[in-house]
Amino acid sequence: MKTEKQTIHDFDLNIIYDFFSNSERQGPGSPEETLRALSFINGLTEKSKIADIGCGTGGQTMVLGQNTPCEIIGVDAWPDFIDQFNQNARSKNLQNRVKGIVGNMENLPFEEEELDLIWSEGAIYNIGFERGLNEWRKFLKKGGYIAVTENTWFSEERPDEIQDFWQKAYPEIDTIPNKVAQMQKAGYLPIATYVLPETIWTAYYTWQTLRREAFLKKYAGNKAVEKFIDAQRYEAELYYKYKEYYGYVFYIGKKI
Numbered sequence: 001m002k003t004e005k006q007t008i009h010d011f012d013l014n015i016i017y018d019f020f021s022n023s024e025r026q027g028p029g030s031p032e033e034t035l036r037a038l039s040f041i042n043g044l045t046e047k048s049k050i051a052d053i054g055c056g057t058g059g060q061t062m063v064l065g066q067n068t069p070c071e072i073i074g075v076d077a078w079p080d081f082i083d084q085f086n087q088n089a090r091s092k093n094l095q096n097r098v099k100g101i102v103g104n105m106e107n108l109p110f111e112e113e114e115l116d117l118i119w120s121e122g123a124i125y126n127i128g129f130e131r132g133l134n135e136w137r138k139f140l141k142k143g144g145y146i147a148v149t150e151n152t153w154f155s156e157e158r159p160d161e162i163q164d165f166w167q168k169a170y171p172e173i174d175t176i177p178n179k180v181a182q183m184q185k186a187g188y189l190p191i192a193t194y195v196l197p198e199t200i201w202t203a204y205y206t207w208q209t210l211r212r213e214a215f216l217k218k219y220a221g222n223k224a225v226e227k228f229i230d231a232q233r234y235e236a237e238l239y240y241k242y243k244e245y246y247g248y249v250f251y252i253g254k255k256i
């Protein structure tokens with residue numbers, strides 16, 4: 001009999017947020033990859049405005065802050081992450097131009113054509129890749145850029161176990177050519193697309209393994225937490241087994 005496996009999206013948000021609280025990043029990514037993506041963006045000045053959507057505690061936002069002269073607004077739905085974000089900005093002396101605000105990516109507080117760059121690492125899946133590209137476009141100036149990471153299939157065919165898992169966790173997962181076509185259709189010139197190295201996932205899963213021990217102690221006997229940890233372990237196990245079939249991809253486009 002096939003058992004129905006849970007994905008981390010099936011759990012109480014408080015558990016998920018507590019697990020990822022006080023971490024540098026809440027998803028797969030690294031300063032090197034943020035800088036690599038940033039190298040495709042031209043023309044940023046001290047007058048430019050960037051929004052980092054689903055910024056979490058701001059690991060990647062601080063890299064943007066330290067490597068551009070721009071004003072940057074980080075938006076996240078979880079207030080504790082935004083508190084940590086603003087503490088991070090202060091500790092790096094970026095607080096005058098890097099600010100975190102609580103907000104919903106489905107209803108962003110920006111004016112039309114206010115932004116020069118929209119950034120979103122490991123977060124656009126919350127609204128859906130295609131919907132996010134379409135709905136956020138109006139906030140960009142003409143010629144402004146969007147840079148997002150998205151979980152993506154590397155091949156047309158894959159084993160049922162991994163197909164079924166991601167189909168349930170994120171039905172919008174698709175291949176690179178299909179994602180690029182969605183970007184073009186949404187009104188962007190696709191500028192660059194590249195696959196992030198495996199190490200961004202392995203580092204992320206290694207961090208999770210270390211965090212689990214303390215987390216299980218903190219919530220000893222809590223069945224929901226045990227199930228959450230099991231689901232996380234299963235996701236990581238699948239990654240190591242099937243990593244040739246999927247991974248994170250950076251998609252960078254320019255509003256036309």
Ligand code: SAM
Nearest residue numbers: 025026027054055056076077104105121123126
């Ligand atoms: N960008 C960060 C990083 O790469 O470390 C965080 C990525 S984390 C996987 C996804 C983030 O999206 C979380 O911080 C979560 O709170 C945020 N999020 C989820 N739904 C959201 C929504 N509707 N509006 C704004 N943020 C949201």
